[in-house]
Amino acid sequence: MVAAVSATVMLFATACGADVEDDATAPAGQAVTVDNCREPLTVPGRPSRVVVNDTGITEIMFALGLADTLAGYTTYAGKERDIASSPWRADFERTRSLGDAFTREAIQSADPDFVFAGWNYGFKKSTGVTPDWIRSLGATPYQLTEACRQPGSTERGIVAPLDALYEDLANIGEIFGVQNRATSLISEYKAEVRKANATAPTEDRRARVFLFDSADPTPFTSGRFAAPEQIITEAGGSNIFGDLEDSWTSTSWEAAAQRNPQVILIVDYGAGPANTVAAKIRQLQTHPLMSGTDAVREGRFLALPYAALVEGPRNPAAITKVAQYLRSVGH
Missing domain, CATH: 3.40.50.1980 (Nitrogenase molybdenum iron protein domain)
Known part of the structure; x- marks a missing residue:
């Protein structure tokens, strides 16, 4: 058998968020409005009890230095290798795991004020975990841009994939008052992409x-x-x-x-x-x-x-x- 070339060890897509000077924290009562899935989303204040689903979404929060805001995260069976290879492994280890299923019970157990997931990245009508249900808890739902549904369709995706990443970093940065950190990460990621592209x-x-x-x-x-x-x-x-x-x-x-x-x-x-x-x-x-x-x-x-x-x-x-x-x- 021909073995695969594996790069599952430490893909360091930079964990330097900790090296970026923190922005001043947004006042707790100050509302912020961002564009999410082409709709305005107003967050009434800086969230402090965040629930996220999936390792990629969780790492967005970690990269922005927001581990302390997480009330918990969910993953799926088999994602242990993600955590083992993560540049933010220490953050995973000190953050509460809510298990392998993004269920109503798991979410409610964490009493969130903000929930970050996406369609087929946790949000599903079949489970009853939808943005509308999150709102019924008194929490704000934020949808992963890669998974935004196309207008009038269940198909997903409305912008180029890297633009989706940059948009979410900028939005989460604004919501949590860490805009400088978000801007720095976006610039660093764009520079790495340009460097790879130049030698491709x-x-x-x-x-x-x-x-x-x-x-x-x-x-x-x-x-x-x-x-x-x-x-x-x-x-x-x-x-x-x-x-x-x-x-x-x-x-x-x-x-x-x-x-x-x-x-x-x-x-x-x-x-x-x-x-x-x-x-x-x-x-x-x-x-x-x-x-x-x-x-x-x-x-x-x-x-x-x-x-x-x-x-x-x-x-x-x-x-x-x-x-x-x-x-x-x-x-």
Whole structure:
């Protein structure tokens, strides 16, 4: 078996928030209005009991130096590797875990005044955890911009993925009175992206890249509005499903094989032996359609942590990692 090149150890998409001078804290009673999912969102005062869902969202708060505002976070089974590889591991360890499910009971147990999640990043009508329900608790719901629903649709994504990250950093910075820190992080991330892009393979040598999250039974991948789209393109590759007007979405094995990827980027997460990176590679190698693609035949697999591939502060470092890999395999 050809082993994947793994970069699951410490993707340092900068943890330097602690090195940036804190802004003056916004007065507790001062209302702040920001644009969230193209709608005005007014927060009545600086939140002090925040509940967040998912590792990428939690790391946004940590990168901004806001660990002390968290009343708790939820993740999913299999995200332990995210925490182990996180530049903010110490913050995870000192913050209350509310378990592996973003449920009404878990949220209510923390008595939040602000809840940061996104559609399919915690908010789901099927569970009853919606922004409207959060409001019924007297808390403010903030929606992850990567997961904003398109008008009149359940499909997600309204801006380019990195713009979504920068927008959320700026908004959370304003809401919590840490605008200077947010501005500094955005500038640093943009500089890292420019540096990676400058050394990425040229336009005529762009590798076709397939983002493989999982398959149950059809493959789950990244469309135009999920973070991997821009991680791949800024690194000098071409996302084979970048034409899908959605965020994270399902496709077919037939479509993936027909587009013949030259590199496969694997999301490293998932509970149990069937969901390891090695298991995902075996699945691709034994699949009757995927086994004949250039990427599988040449053994071109790169695995990155889940938190590096959903919207979050590890995205710029992920671009650097993917650009390095594409250069190493001649693309």
